[in-house]
Amino acid sequence: MHIFAALALAVFLSCTAVAHVVLPAYFRTLVPAWIPAPSIIVAVSAVAELAVAGLLFFPATRGAGGWAAVVLLASFQVSHLDAARHTRTAVRFLDTRPGVAARIVVNAAYLVWAGVVATASC
Numbered sequence: 001m002h003i004f005a006a007l008a009l010a011v012f013l014s015c016t017a018v019a020h021v022v023l024p025a026y027f028r029t030l031v032p033a034w035i036p037a038p039s040i041i042v043a044v045s046a047v048a049e050l051a052v053a054g055l056l057f058f059p060a061t062r063g064a065g066g067w068a069a070v071v072l073l074a075s076f077q078v079s080h081l082d083a084a085r086h087t088r089t090a091v092r093f094l095d096t097r098p099g100v101a102a103r104i105v106v107n108a109a110y111l112v113w114a115g116v117v118a119t120a121s122c
Contacts, residue, residue, distance in 0.1 A: 002120035009069060009117055010056035013049045020046035032082040048072055056117065066118025073110045080104045 020027050024042050031038035052072055055065025080103040083095055090096045094103060 002117065005113065006056050006062050006066065006117045006121060009113055010053040010065070013053040013056070013069065013072075017046040017049035017053065020049070030079045030083075032079055034082075045076075063118060063121035066114055066116075066121050069114035070111060070118055073107060073114055077104070077107050077111070080107055 020042050024039065027042040027045070028038040031041050035041060049072065052065055052068045055061040055068055057065075080100060083100045083103065084097075087095065087097045087100055090099070093099045
């Protein structure tokens with residue numbers, strides 16, 4: 001089961017990396033205003049997602065890939081937590097209180113997924 005979870009996480013991260021490249025404008029809106037150079041952050045995130053996915057695809061590096069996924073996904077939580085400060089002026093659903101709560105919960109689930117992969121692969 002953990003092999004399936006690891007490979008599914010690798011595919012998921014690969015798809016999100018492609019999404020960062022195809023839809024950079026959307027992902028730039030997720031970068032908190034206090035973080036400089038959102039375009040660079042989005043590009044670096046895509047590369048990091050692909051690198052982590054690559055680690056997850058191979059049994060020899062799967063454990064490291066799982067822990068790298070935990071770190072990467074935890075870093076994305078900063079964006080979702082920052083959005084919680086701006087819900088009063090939200091226009092998009094994902095920026096409203098329920099939307100931000102959903103973002104935080106979903107990203108927490110991704111963190112658990114990566115944690116399961118990391119601990120099962122060591």
